[in-house]
Protein backbone atom coordinates (compact mmCIF):
# COMPACT_ATOMS: atom_id res chain seq x y z
CA UNK A 1 0.00 0.00 0.00
CA UNK A 2 1.64 3.15 -1.25
CA UNK A 3 2.37 5.90 1.27
CA UNK A 4 1.38 3.80 4.26
CA UNK A 5 4.71 3.84 6.10
CA UNK A 6 4.73 7.62 6.05
CA UNK A 7 1.93 7.68 8.59
CA UNK A 8 2.76 8.19 12.20
CA UNK A 9 0.86 5.12 13.24
CA UNK A 10 0.80 2.91 10.16
CA UNK A 11 -0.71 -0.06 12.01
CA UNK A 12 -3.84 1.85 12.99
CA UNK A 13 -4.11 3.43 9.58
CA UNK A 14 -3.81 0.01 7.94
CA UNK A 15 -6.55 -1.36 10.15
CA UNK A 16 -8.88 1.48 9.21
CA UNK A 17 -8.00 1.30 5.53
CA UNK A 18 -8.55 -2.48 5.54
CA UNK A 19 -11.95 -2.07 7.13
CA UNK A 20 -12.81 0.59 4.56
CA UNK A 21 -11.89 -1.79 1.73
CA UNK A 22 -13.87 -4.54 3.41
CA UNK A 23 -17.13 -2.66 3.86
CA UNK A 24 -17.29 -0.55 0.71
CA UNK A 25 -19.80 -2.28 -1.53
CA UNK A 26 -20.64 0.46 -4.00
CA UNK A 27 -19.66 3.92 -5.25
CA UNK A 28 -19.89 6.75 -2.75
CA UNK A 29 -19.08 10.42 -3.09
CA UNK A 30 -17.86 12.25 -0.01
CA UNK A 31 -16.98 15.91 0.27
CA UNK A 32 -14.44 17.29 2.69
CA UNK A 33 -15.48 20.86 3.38
CA UNK A 34 -12.21 22.25 4.59
CA UNK A 35 -9.31 23.28 2.37
CA UNK A 36 -6.85 22.26 5.09
CA UNK A 37 -8.21 18.73 4.79
CA UNK A 38 -7.98 18.84 0.99
CA UNK A 39 -4.34 19.77 1.40
CA UNK A 40 -3.72 16.89 3.79
CA UNK A 41 -5.54 14.40 1.54
CA UNK A 42 -3.37 15.34 -1.43
CA UNK A 43 -0.16 15.57 0.52
CA UNK A 44 -0.61 12.23 2.26
CA UNK A 45 -2.08 10.40 -0.69
CA UNK A 46 -5.23 9.56 1.25
CA UNK A 47 -7.27 9.50 -1.94
CA UNK A 48 -5.00 6.71 -3.17
CA UNK A 49 -5.19 4.62 -0.01
CA UNK A 50 -8.94 4.37 0.07
CA UNK A 51 -11.05 2.14 -2.19
CA UNK A 52 -11.48 3.41 -5.75
CA UNK A 53 -15.21 3.29 -5.23
CA UNK A 54 -14.97 6.21 -2.82
CA UNK A 55 -14.60 9.54 -4.54
CA UNK A 56 -13.49 12.53 -2.53
CA UNK A 57 -14.63 15.87 -3.85
CA UNK A 58 -13.29 19.06 -2.44
CA UNK A 59 -15.54 21.56 -0.80
CA UNK A 60 -15.68 25.32 -0.62
CA UNK A 61 -13.95 25.50 2.75
CA UNK A 62 -11.17 27.91 1.98
CA UNK A 63 -12.01 31.49 2.91
CA UNK A 64 -9.44 32.87 0.52
CA UNK A 65 -11.03 30.91 -2.32
CA UNK A 66 -14.65 31.82 -1.74
CA UNK A 67 -14.16 35.55 -1.27
CA UNK A 68 -15.75 36.99 -4.41
CA UNK A 69 -13.76 39.03 -6.90
CA UNK A 70 -15.98 41.97 -6.07
CA UNK A 71 -14.72 42.10 -2.50
CA UNK A 72 -11.12 41.84 -3.69
CA UNK A 73 -11.67 44.79 -6.01
CA UNK A 74 -13.16 46.76 -3.15
CA UNK A 75 -10.14 45.91 -1.00
CA UNK A 76 -7.82 47.04 -3.77
CA UNK A 77 -9.70 50.28 -4.17
CA UNK A 78 -9.47 51.01 -0.44
CA UNK A 79 -5.83 49.98 -0.18
CA UNK A 80 -4.89 52.47 -2.90
CA UNK A 81 -6.30 55.43 -0.98
CA UNK A 82 -3.80 57.81 0.58
CA UNK A 83 -5.75 58.18 3.80
CA UNK A 84 -6.05 54.41 4.37
CA UNK A 85 -3.88 51.80 6.06
CA UNK A 86 -5.25 48.54 4.69
CA UNK A 87 -4.69 45.50 6.88
CA UNK A 88 -5.25 41.85 6.07
CA UNK A 89 -4.20 38.29 6.77
CA UNK A 90 -1.24 37.52 4.52
CA UNK A 91 -2.92 35.01 2.24
CA UNK A 92 -5.38 37.56 0.82
CA UNK A 93 -2.63 39.68 -0.72
CA UNK A 94 -1.96 37.44 -3.71
CA UNK A 95 -5.58 36.89 -4.67
CA UNK A 96 -5.99 38.47 -8.09
CA UNK A 97 -8.54 41.26 -8.44
CA UNK A 98 -9.89 42.35 -11.82
CA UNK A 99 -6.70 44.22 -12.62
CA UNK A 100 -4.18 43.65 -9.85
CA UNK A 101 -3.69 42.16 -6.41
CA UNK A 102 -3.02 43.77 -3.03
CA UNK A 103 0.70 43.07 -3.32
CA UNK A 104 0.83 45.23 -6.42
CA UNK A 105 -1.04 47.99 -4.62
CA UNK A 106 1.59 47.74 -1.89
CA UNK A 107 4.47 47.93 -4.35
CA UNK A 108 2.82 50.95 -5.96
CA UNK A 109 3.05 52.68 -2.60
CA UNK A 110 -0.25 51.73 -0.99
CA UNK A 111 -0.04 51.24 2.77
CA UNK A 112 -0.97 47.56 2.92
CA UNK A 113 0.02 45.68 6.04
CA UNK A 114 -0.21 42.04 6.98
CA UNK A 115 -1.45 41.41 10.48
CA UNK A 116 -1.46 38.25 12.52
CA UNK A 117 -4.53 39.14 14.56
CA UNK A 118 -7.37 41.56 13.77
CA UNK A 119 -6.57 43.16 17.13
CA UNK A 120 -3.25 44.28 15.62
CA UNK A 121 -5.29 46.30 13.13
CA UNK A 122 -7.19 47.93 16.00
CA UNK A 123 -3.87 48.85 17.61
CA UNK A 124 -2.72 50.38 14.34
CA UNK A 125 -5.84 52.55 14.33
CA UNK A 126 -5.00 53.80 17.81
CA UNK A 127 -1.43 54.54 16.84
CA UNK A 128 -2.41 56.33 13.62
CA UNK A 129 -5.29 58.67 14.47
CA UNK A 130 -4.76 60.64 11.26
CA UNK A 131 -5.29 57.55 9.08
CA UNK A 132 -8.28 55.33 8.45
CA UNK A 133 -7.42 51.72 9.22
CA UNK A 134 -9.42 49.08 7.37
CA UNK A 135 -9.21 45.37 8.16
CA UNK A 136 -10.19 42.78 5.54
CA UNK A 137 -12.53 40.62 7.62
CA UNK A 138 -12.76 37.39 5.65
CA UNK A 139 -13.27 33.89 6.88
CA UNK A 140 -15.62 31.24 8.13
CA UNK A 141 -17.07 30.64 11.58
CA UNK A 142 -13.58 29.96 12.92
CA UNK A 143 -12.40 33.52 12.29
CA UNK A 144 -15.66 35.39 12.90
CA UNK A 145 -15.18 35.66 16.70
CA UNK A 146 -11.77 37.26 16.21
CA UNK A 147 -13.10 39.82 13.77
CA UNK A 148 -16.12 40.44 15.99
CA UNK A 149 -13.76 41.16 18.87
CA UNK A 150 -11.83 43.66 16.76
CA UNK A 151 -15.02 45.61 15.99
CA UNK A 152 -16.15 45.33 19.60
CA UNK A 153 -12.80 46.56 20.85
CA UNK A 154 -12.77 49.53 18.43
CA UNK A 155 -16.25 50.36 19.68
CA UNK A 156 -15.19 50.07 23.33
CA UNK A 157 -12.18 52.27 22.76
CA UNK A 158 -14.28 54.81 20.88
CA UNK A 159 -12.13 54.63 17.73
CA UNK A 160 -13.65 56.39 14.75
CA UNK A 161 -10.88 55.54 12.28
CA UNK A 162 -11.29 51.75 12.23
CA UNK A 163 -13.53 49.78 9.90
CA UNK A 164 -13.82 46.29 8.45
CA UNK A 165 -14.43 45.16 4.89
CA UNK A 166 -16.54 42.11 5.65
CA UNK A 167 -16.66 38.94 3.59
CA UNK A 168 -17.76 36.42 6.18
CA UNK A 169 -19.33 33.19 5.07
CA UNK A 170 -21.01 30.34 6.92
CA UNK A 171 -20.51 26.66 6.25
CA UNK A 172 -23.94 25.06 6.85
CA UNK A 173 -25.81 27.23 4.27
CA UNK A 174 -23.18 26.36 1.66
CA UNK A 175 -23.58 22.66 2.48
CA UNK A 176 -27.32 23.00 2.01
CA UNK A 177 -26.93 24.95 -1.22
CA UNK A 178 -24.75 22.15 -2.61
CA UNK A 179 -27.13 19.42 -1.46
CA UNK A 180 -30.20 21.09 -2.91
CA UNK A 181 -28.58 21.69 -6.30
CA UNK A 182 -29.94 19.36 -9.01
CA UNK A 183 -26.35 18.57 -10.03
CA UNK A 184 -25.39 17.48 -6.54
CA UNK A 185 -23.51 14.22 -6.22
CA UNK A 186 -22.30 14.54 -2.63
CA UNK A 187 -23.60 11.73 -0.42
CA UNK A 188 -21.75 12.46 2.78
CA UNK A 189 -19.75 15.24 4.38
CA UNK A 190 -16.62 15.51 6.43
CA UNK A 191 -17.34 18.70 8.38
CA UNK A 192 -14.46 20.99 9.26
CA UNK A 193 -13.10 20.51 12.76
CA UNK A 194 -12.15 24.09 13.55
CA UNK A 195 -15.41 25.59 12.37
CA UNK A 196 -17.11 23.21 14.79
CA UNK A 197 -14.69 24.14 17.58
CA UNK A 198 -16.48 27.49 17.58
CA UNK A 199 -19.98 26.51 16.47
CA UNK A 200 -20.33 23.02 17.88
CA UNK A 201 -22.16 20.50 15.74
CA UNK A 202 -25.85 20.79 16.59
CA UNK A 203 -26.52 22.94 13.55
CA UNK A 204 -25.73 19.98 11.31
CA UNK A 205 -28.50 17.80 12.76
CA UNK A 206 -31.30 19.27 10.59
CA UNK A 207 -29.13 19.05 7.45
CA UNK A 208 -28.27 15.38 8.02
CA UNK A 209 -31.94 14.68 8.63
CA UNK A 210 -33.41 16.68 5.76
CA UNK A 211 -31.00 15.51 3.05
CA UNK A 212 -30.33 12.10 4.56
CA UNK A 213 -26.56 12.53 4.46
CA UNK A 214 -24.05 11.42 7.06
CA UNK A 215 -22.00 14.32 8.43
CA UNK A 216 -18.83 13.49 10.32
CA UNK A 217 -16.99 16.28 12.16
CA UNK A 218 -13.38 15.51 11.27
CA UNK A 219 -9.94 16.65 12.39
CA UNK A 220 -6.89 17.49 10.33
CA UNK A 221 -4.34 14.78 10.95
CA UNK A 222 -4.14 12.23 8.15
CA UNK A 223 -5.39 9.64 10.64
CA UNK A 224 -8.33 11.84 11.54
CA UNK A 225 -9.33 12.16 7.92
CA UNK A 226 -9.11 8.42 7.26
CA UNK A 227 -11.19 7.75 10.35
CA UNK A 228 -13.70 10.43 9.26
CA UNK A 229 -14.03 8.73 5.87
CA UNK A 230 -14.45 5.34 7.54
CA UNK A 231 -17.18 6.66 9.85
CA UNK A 232 -19.03 8.25 6.94
CA UNK A 233 -18.79 5.13 4.77
CA UNK A 234 -19.95 2.90 7.63
CA UNK A 235 -23.04 5.09 7.88
CA UNK A 236 -23.67 5.02 4.13
CA UNK A 237 -23.28 1.25 3.95
CA UNK A 238 -25.64 0.79 6.91
CA UNK A 239 -28.17 3.28 5.53
CA UNK A 240 -27.71 5.71 8.42
CA UNK A 241 -27.48 9.49 8.16
CA UNK A 242 -26.31 10.91 11.45
CA UNK A 243 -24.02 13.58 12.73
CA UNK A 244 -20.95 11.96 14.27
CA UNK A 245 -17.94 13.58 15.86
CA UNK A 246 -14.60 12.05 14.94
CA UNK A 247 -12.78 15.05 16.45
CA UNK A 248 -14.35 14.80 19.91
CA UNK A 249 -11.02 15.41 21.59
CA UNK A 250 -11.29 19.03 20.45
CA UNK A 251 -14.87 19.71 19.34
CA UNK A 252 -17.66 19.90 21.91
CA UNK A 253 -21.31 19.59 21.00
CA UNK A 254 -22.07 23.16 22.04
CA UNK A 255 -18.89 24.73 20.65
CA UNK A 256 -17.41 27.85 22.22
CA UNK A 257 -20.29 29.82 23.77
CA UNK A 258 -18.46 33.09 24.62
CA UNK A 259 -17.24 33.25 21.03
CA UNK A 260 -20.73 32.61 19.63
CA UNK A 261 -22.17 35.32 21.87
CA UNK A 262 -19.85 38.04 20.68
CA UNK A 263 -20.32 37.03 17.04
CA UNK A 264 -24.08 37.38 17.52
CA UNK A 265 -23.71 40.72 19.19
CA UNK A 266 -21.66 42.24 16.38
CA UNK A 267 -22.87 40.36 13.30
CA UNK A 268 -26.14 39.08 11.94
CA UNK A 269 -26.82 36.47 9.30
CA UNK A 270 -27.36 37.88 5.81
CA UNK A 271 -26.93 37.19 2.12
CA UNK A 272 -23.38 36.75 0.83
CA UNK A 273 -21.84 36.29 -2.56
CA UNK A 274 -19.49 33.30 -2.88
CA UNK A 275 -16.85 33.16 -5.54
CA UNK A 276 -18.14 31.02 -8.33
CA UNK A 277 -21.34 30.11 -6.51
CA UNK A 278 -23.09 33.48 -6.65
CA UNK A 279 -25.22 34.95 -3.93
CA UNK A 280 -26.60 32.55 -1.34
CA UNK A 281 -29.29 33.87 1.00
CA UNK A 282 -28.54 33.72 4.73
CA UNK A 283 -25.08 32.35 3.96
CA UNK A 284 -22.83 34.86 5.64
CA UNK A 285 -22.40 37.45 8.31
CA UNK A 286 -22.99 41.17 7.99
CA UNK A 287 -22.44 43.82 10.64
CA UNK A 288 -25.50 44.64 12.72
CA UNK A 289 -26.93 48.12 12.06
CA UNK A 290 -25.58 49.33 15.44
CA UNK A 291 -22.10 48.73 14.11
CA UNK A 292 -22.61 50.39 10.72
CA UNK A 293 -19.97 52.98 11.63
CA UNK A 294 -17.39 50.18 11.37
CA UNK A 295 -18.57 48.92 8.00
CA UNK A 296 -16.00 49.93 5.38
CA UNK A 297 -18.58 49.51 2.62
CA UNK A 298 -20.69 52.24 4.23
CA UNK A 299 -17.84 54.44 5.43
CA UNK A 300 -16.29 54.55 1.97
CA UNK A 301 -19.42 54.08 -0.16
CA UNK A 302 -18.32 51.01 -2.06
CA UNK A 303 -21.72 49.53 -2.69
CA UNK A 304 -21.69 50.41 -6.37
CA UNK A 305 -18.76 48.12 -7.16
CA UNK A 306 -20.14 44.97 -8.73
CA UNK A 307 -17.93 42.53 -10.62
CA UNK A 308 -18.30 38.99 -11.81
CA UNK A 309 -15.59 36.36 -12.08
CA UNK A 310 -13.77 35.66 -15.37
CA UNK A 311 -15.24 32.88 -17.52
CA UNK A 312 -12.01 30.91 -17.94
CA UNK A 313 -11.77 30.09 -14.26
CA UNK A 314 -14.09 27.27 -13.32
CA UNK A 315 -13.39 27.68 -9.62
CA UNK A 316 -17.11 27.74 -8.88
CA UNK A 317 -17.53 24.26 -10.32
CA UNK A 318 -14.38 23.06 -8.56
CA UNK A 319 -15.63 24.34 -5.24
CA UNK A 320 -19.00 22.71 -5.69
CA UNK A 321 -17.30 19.40 -6.30
CA UNK A 322 -18.59 19.26 -9.89
CA UNK A 323 -15.19 19.47 -11.57
CA UNK A 324 -11.67 18.53 -10.55
CA UNK A 325 -8.95 21.18 -10.93
CA UNK A 326 -7.25 19.25 -13.77
CA UNK A 327 -10.46 19.54 -15.77
CA UNK A 328 -9.91 23.30 -16.02
CA UNK A 329 -8.26 24.22 -19.30
CA UNK A 330 -6.12 26.86 -17.58
CA UNK A 331 -4.84 24.46 -14.88
CA UNK A 332 -1.05 24.33 -14.89
CA UNK A 333 -0.95 26.36 -18.10
CA UNK A 334 -2.04 29.96 -17.75
CA UNK A 335 -2.95 29.26 -14.13
CA UNK A 336 -0.22 28.21 -11.66
CA UNK A 337 0.52 29.22 -8.06
CA UNK A 338 2.93 31.84 -9.46
CA UNK A 339 0.36 33.21 -11.89
CA UNK A 340 -3.00 32.36 -10.35
CA UNK A 341 -6.11 33.14 -12.36
CA UNK A 342 -8.46 32.15 -9.61
CA UNK A 343 -8.36 32.04 -5.86
CA UNK A 344 -8.20 28.21 -5.45
CA UNK A 345 -4.76 28.39 -7.06
CA UNK A 346 -3.59 31.14 -4.71
CA UNK A 347 -4.19 29.72 -1.31
CA UNK A 348 -2.29 26.64 -0.20
CA UNK A 349 -5.67 25.43 1.07
CA UNK A 350 -7.21 25.83 -2.36
CA UNK A 351 -8.01 22.68 -4.29
CA UNK A 352 -6.25 23.83 -7.48
CA UNK A 353 -3.03 24.61 -5.61
CA UNK A 354 -3.20 21.29 -3.74
CA UNK A 355 -3.49 19.34 -7.01
CA UNK A 356 -0.76 21.41 -8.61
CA UNK A 357 1.67 20.91 -5.71
CA UNK A 358 1.14 17.24 -5.06
CA UNK A 359 -0.11 15.81 -8.33
CA UNK A 360 1.59 17.99 -10.93
CA UNK A 361 -0.43 18.18 -14.07
CA UNK A 362 -1.73 14.65 -13.92
CA UNK A 363 -5.07 13.57 -12.71
CA UNK A 364 -5.45 11.81 -9.39
CA UNK A 365 -5.53 8.29 -10.67
CA UNK A 366 -2.12 8.69 -12.29
CA UNK B 367 -6.01 30.82 6.99
CA UNK B 368 -8.06 28.54 9.21
CA UNK B 369 -4.84 27.22 10.63
CA UNK B 370 -5.20 26.68 14.33
CA UNK B 371 -2.28 25.43 16.35
CA UNK B 372 -1.76 24.28 19.91
CA UNK B 373 0.38 26.32 22.28
CA UNK B 374 1.17 26.33 25.97
CA UNK B 375 0.11 29.38 27.98
CA UNK B 376 3.16 30.81 29.75
CA UNK B 377 2.00 34.26 30.78
CA UNK B 378 -1.28 36.09 31.31
CA UNK B 379 -1.55 39.86 30.98
CA UNK B 380 -3.96 42.61 30.06
CA UNK B 381 -3.89 44.78 26.99
CA UNK B 382 -6.37 47.61 26.39
CA UNK B 383 -8.85 45.94 28.69
CA UNK B 384 -8.59 42.50 27.05
CA UNK B 385 -7.32 39.36 28.71
CA UNK B 386 -4.27 38.27 26.73
CA UNK B 387 -1.69 35.52 27.01
CA UNK B 388 1.72 34.62 25.74
CA UNK B 389 1.99 31.16 24.22
CA UNK B 390 4.84 28.80 23.55
CA UNK B 391 4.25 27.00 20.26
CA UNK B 392 6.98 24.40 20.60
CA UNK B 393 9.65 27.08 20.73
CA UNK B 394 7.99 29.87 18.75
CA UNK B 395 6.35 32.52 20.91
CA UNK B 396 3.39 34.71 20.25
CA UNK B 397 0.60 36.42 22.09
CA UNK B 398 -3.08 35.64 21.79
CA UNK B 399 -6.35 36.95 23.15
CA UNK B 400 -7.83 34.83 25.97
CA UNK B 401 -11.33 36.34 26.07
CA UNK B 402 -12.90 33.21 24.55
CA UNK B 403 -11.28 30.83 27.02
CA UNK B 404 -11.71 32.86 30.23
CA UNK B 405 -11.13 29.85 32.47
CA UNK B 406 -7.68 29.02 31.09
CA UNK B 407 -4.80 28.73 33.55
CA UNK B 408 -1.06 29.07 33.18
CA UNK B 409 0.56 25.90 31.87
CA UNK B 410 -2.56 24.76 30.02
CA UNK B 411 -2.64 24.21 26.28
CA UNK B 412 -5.02 25.91 23.91
CA UNK B 413 -5.68 25.89 20.19
CA UNK B 414 -4.85 29.31 18.84
CA UNK B 415 -6.27 30.72 15.63
CA UNK B 416 -5.37 34.15 14.18
CA UNK B 417 -4.39 35.63 17.51
CA UNK B 418 -7.15 34.09 19.63
CA UNK B 419 -7.20 31.04 21.86
CA UNK B 420 -10.36 29.22 20.81
CA UNK B 421 -10.31 26.05 22.90
CA UNK B 422 -8.45 24.53 25.81
CA UNK B 423 -7.06 21.08 25.07
CA UNK B 424 -5.11 18.56 27.09
CA UNK B 425 -1.40 18.19 26.81
CA UNK B 426 -1.51 14.84 25.08
CA UNK B 427 -3.73 16.22 22.35
CA UNK B 428 -1.35 19.14 21.93
CA UNK B 429 1.56 16.77 21.43
CA UNK B 430 -0.35 14.72 18.89
CA UNK B 431 -1.22 17.80 16.96
CA UNK B 432 2.38 18.96 16.82
CA UNK B 433 2.99 16.32 14.19
CA UNK B 434 0.53 17.93 11.79
CA UNK B 435 1.87 21.23 12.80
CA UNK B 436 5.38 20.39 11.57
CA UNK B 437 3.81 19.76 8.23
CA UNK B 438 2.05 23.11 8.34
CA UNK B 439 5.27 24.94 9.19
CA UNK B 440 6.87 23.34 6.16
CA UNK B 441 3.97 24.19 3.89
CA UNK B 442 3.95 27.77 5.16
CA UNK B 443 7.72 28.11 4.73
CA UNK B 444 7.40 26.93 1.15
CA UNK B 445 5.13 29.91 0.62
CA UNK B 446 7.54 32.24 2.37
CA UNK B 447 5.46 32.57 5.50
CA UNK B 448 5.86 31.60 9.11
CA UNK B 449 3.21 29.54 10.86
CA UNK B 450 1.35 32.66 11.86
CA UNK B 451 0.87 33.64 8.24
CA UNK B 452 3.41 36.45 8.48
CA UNK B 453 5.95 36.76 5.66
CA UNK B 454 9.29 35.25 6.68
CA UNK B 455 11.38 38.26 5.56
CA UNK B 456 9.27 40.77 7.44
CA UNK B 457 9.31 38.70 10.55
CA UNK B 458 12.52 40.14 11.89
CA UNK B 459 11.49 43.75 11.89
CA UNK B 460 8.09 42.87 13.29
CA UNK B 461 9.57 40.65 15.91
CA UNK B 462 9.51 43.24 18.67
CA UNK B 463 5.77 43.60 18.45
CA UNK B 464 4.96 39.93 18.31
CA UNK B 465 7.52 38.58 20.67
CA UNK B 466 6.24 41.13 23.14
Ligand code: SF4
Nearest residue numbers: 313315328335342352
Ligand atom coordinates in the same frame (compact mmCIF):
# COMPACT_ATOMS: atom_id res chain seq x y z
S1 SF4 C 1 -6.94 25.99 -12.27
FE1 SF4 C 1 -6.94 28.23 -12.03
S2 SF4 C 1 -8.37 28.97 -13.58
FE2 SF4 C 1 -8.77 26.78 -13.32
S3 SF4 C 1 -10.38 26.66 -11.74
FE3 SF4 C 1 -8.43 26.49 -10.65
S4 SF4 C 1 -7.98 28.62 -10.08
FE4 SF4 C 1 -9.55 28.75 -11.68
